[in-house]
Amino acid sequence: MPLKVLKPGLLTTVQDLGRPGYFHLGIPMGGAMDRLSLRAANLLVGNPEDAAALEAVFLGPELEFLSDGLVAVTGADLPILLDGEEQPGWTAIPVKAGQVLSFGYLRSGARIVIAVSGGIATEAALGSRSTYAIGALGGVDGRAIAAGDVIPTGEPGAGKPGATVPEALRRGPGSPAELRVLPGLFWHWITPDAQKHFFADEWKVAPEADRMGYRFKGGRPMEFEPRERPFGAGSDPSNIVDGCYPYGSVQVPGGTEPIVLHRDAVSGGGYFMVGTVISADMDLIGQLQPHMPVRFVEATMDGALAARAERKAVVARIREALA
Amino acid sequence: MAKEIRSPLPGTFYRKPSPEAAPFVEDGASVAVGDVIGLVEVMKSFHEVKAEIAGANIAFKIENEDAVTAGALLAELE
Numbered sequence: 001m002p003l004k005v006l007k008p009g010l011l012t013t014v015q016d017l018g019r020p021g022y023f024h025l026g027i028p029m030g031g032a033m034d035r036l037s038l039r040a041a042n043l044l045v046g047n048p049e050d051a052a053a054l055e056a057v058f059l060g061p062e063l064e065f066l067s068d069g070l071v072a073v074t075g076a077d078l079p080i081l082l083d084g085e086e087q088p089g090w091t092a093i094p095v096k097a098g099q100v101l102s103f104g105y106l107r108s109g110a111r112i113v114i115a116v117s118g119g120i121a122t123e124a125a126l127g128s129r130s131t132y133a134i135g136a137l138g139g140v141d142g143r144a145i146a147a148g149d150v151i152p153t154g155e156p157g158a159g160k161p162g163a164t165v166p167e168a169l170r171r172g173p174g175s176p177a178e179l180r181v182l183p184g185l186f187w188h189w190i191t192p193d194a195q196k197h198f199f200a201d202e203w204k205v206a207p208e209a210d211r212m213g214y215r216f217k218g219g220r221p222m223e224f225e226p227r228e229r230p231f232g233a234g235s236d237p238s239n240i241v242d243g244c245y246p247y248g249s250v251q252v253p254g255g256t257e258p259i260v261l262h263r264d265a266v267s268g269g270g271y272f273m274v275g276t277v278i279s280a281d282m283d284l285i286g287q288l289q290p291h292m293p294v295r296f297v298e299a300t301m302d303g304a305l306a307a308r309a310e311r312k313a314v315v316a317r318i319r320e321a322l323a
Numbered sequence: 324m325a326k327e328i329r330s331p332l333p334g335t336f337y338r339k340p341s342p343e344a345a346p347f348v349e350d351g352a353s354v355a356v357g358d359v360i361g362l363v364e365v366m367k368s369f370h371e372v373k374a375e376i377a378g379a380n381i382a383f384k385i386e387n388e389d390a391v392t393a394g395a396l397l398a399e400l401e
Contacts, residue, residue, distance in 0.1 A: 058365065059393070078393075106394070107394075207366070210366040290333055291390040
């Protein structure tokens with residue numbers, strides 16, 4: 001079910017579950033910022049759950065279907081319009097060639113996933129169709145979609161028109177959003193008071209938030225424990241001798257504004273990290289709008305692993321519900 | 324009924340192209356279709372907000388540098 005792009009939206013990209021295995025070369029995994037929404041949208045239209053779909057942020061695109069099939073929109077909440085008529089989210093919607101999908105103003109969340117029968121079939125790069133725009137890799141010529149693009153799709157599978165993901169299995173951030181953080185290697189660099197404030201303060205999503213990382217502001221600046229600067233580190237107390245940055249790691253340049261690295265993360269650098277957002281909460285970050293209130297909640301390794309298992313169980317329940 | 328200009332995006336709204344510059348549109352001015360009335364900053368970039376309708380006597384409903392949500396009312400026109 002190929003698509004013609006009438007309006008591209010703000011920054012709409014082809015995404016699948018990403019290209020793990022190249023981070024040591026500086027190429028991030030990439031892939032959907034909200035992986036559950038990608039899996040669910042694919043299952044709804046009868047695709048393998050790792051098929052490629054479109055991810056739109058804050059502003060939906062306008063797309064014309066060039067053949068009949070199914071479309072599903074998951075993730076953020078906004079009016080979904082087919083030839084101007086509102087359609088339900090998280091549901092397999094039958095469409096005909098020539099019909100136009102468009103969107104109203106965002107109500108909550110930040111990113112939608114638009115999956116179509118057969119999945120997006122742009123050329124894969126390093127094993128994935130995910131668009132990594134900074135590296136001009138994947139997607140449509142390594143970039144966000146543009147007006148006039150015709151986006152190819154694969155062989156349709158067997159989706160059920162009208163199938164829907166039960167509401168209890170959908171997930172979005174609350175207000176304040178709660179992100180669980182496992183304190184990490186450099187946690188002891190900040191004072192016990194600073195450790196307390198990090199979890200006690202309310203933070204807000206800064207405008208500098210994208211697929212590479214989300215910046216937060218509004219909490220108290222961090223005090224550092226006095227220590228001798230390690231050889232090779234910069235002069236700021238938040239500098240380390242360059243190290244690896246995991247996905248979800250929380251770096252705090254200058255001890256002021258935490259940055260959580262996301263799917264298009266840089267692989268390393270010279271800022272200390274207070275910890276890492278647990279994998280189960282990474283999808284929530286993908287649904288945060290600027291200025292939204294956020295709290296960091298202290299996690300343990302056991303808690304993080306239990307939360308990961310819980311997220312896997314939810315995906316399994318969605319598979320069952322749509323089987 | 325007043326004509327409305329709404330923000331297409333969530334972010335921070337600016338009435339001026341830079342802190343030292345004059346506003347894109349002064350209060351009470353007339354605007355034509357396609358006129359830039361402000362900027363919304365989100366994801367490290369600034370996006371122009373253009374009037375999709377023409378009108379007179381523009382009245383801004385929010386302040387410079389206010390946080391806005393998608394669909395937030397920015398200004399009314401007569």
